Amino acid sequence: MLANNKPISIALLSGGLDSATATAMALEAGHNVIGISFDYGQRHKRELEAAIELAAHLNLLGHEIINVNLAKWGGSSLTDLQQSVPTQGIIKGKIPNTYVPGRNTVFIAIGLSLAEAKGANQIVLGINAMDYSGYPDCRPDYLKSFQALANLASKAGREGNAPKLWAPLIHLNKVEIIQEALRLNIPIDKTWSCYNGLEKPCGLCDSCRIRNEALEKAGRSDLSTREEI
């Protein structure tokens, strides 16, 4: 707790739309929020510029950028430039090669470390399990299991005060997330979702597709990057 008596949240901030929205929801709920972003050797490292801009826009209490080079062993088209990011759309029941082995587990674990060190009682996650690419580490069961682990892993957990994993978007579809983002005045044009780290969003990767389709459905095709293909 800080002098102003607000509880502290740690928010995993990728630079994308979802995590920015979840972060704004934590602020709206009256938390002091420290953002944390990861330079993990991702193809779309430029998402970090968006994260920095969003942290400033949201007036966060702090913003940590941590290096953890998962590209050392790759295993994903996001961390191995020899692999191509798929552009054919999501294939149901198949985990695409944009899945990064262990990524969310690594990120939440580091968030847990920061939360414990700062006495934060919540870790805010933009994860959603509706309009997503089918990654195993985005499902409600996964988060429930990580909460059980956090309760055992942490010093505070011994007194039942382990940080709570809060994923307020988990059951929202992408249109609903965009509606929340608009309501919370997230500068959507400043968020970065594209898996290809080029000058402009590619419009073809799963992340662009999901985002653009939802923006159109939400009546905000003006924010879509589709026309830039």
Add this chain to the structure above:
Amino acid sequence: MLANNKPISIALLSGGLDSATATAMALEAGHNVIGISFDYGQRHKRELEAAIELAAHLNLLGHEIINVNLAKWGGSSLTDLQQSVPTQGIIKGKIPNTYVPGRNTVFIAIGLSLAEAKGANQIVLGINAMDYSGYPDCRPDYLKSFQALANLASKAGREGNAPKLWAPLIHLNKVEIIQEALRLNIPIDKTWSCYNGLEKPCGLCDSCRIRNEALEKAGRSDLSTREEI
């Protein structure tokens, strides 16, 4: 699986006695082993030199050293030089300030990422819950919970093939670990346990105390650093 048909293990190698012993046990069990060590801003960074030497001695298939700077937020005498490493011995029921928030969760998560990328079916951990400092993230329940998470987190977990967390020392006391280390020809003098990263082991921190007491009980006080205090 490699061409030689041996399964692959990822071993978390700190440079200390326990993880070297657990690694040698995986080799003895017929695994190809890739070591992974962490530069996390620890006071005793010199343990990494020991890890490199041990990886070479054990003839591991590979050895990754990963930076993940937990000292950015400290919260432990091992990652915050303003705090002192306690020298008064372990106080039962109290977690000492050498506990690093989230450390094992971060390390195992990164090990899981490497295991998935390499198709490894085991993650080898030197964790033990007998003669240790009472850290929450060294207990059998913690490991069991992490296994449940790994089963959900990973792509392979969908087919029931998630990497298995293997902590062969978990129920051994330190004397028994030393006996295993001697049996497996671990060069104990090359391992580094001391929390203070000085030229010689301090002999006073919990890690030195536990090690030296056990070496003496095992009849190998010649390997103890006690006389160097």
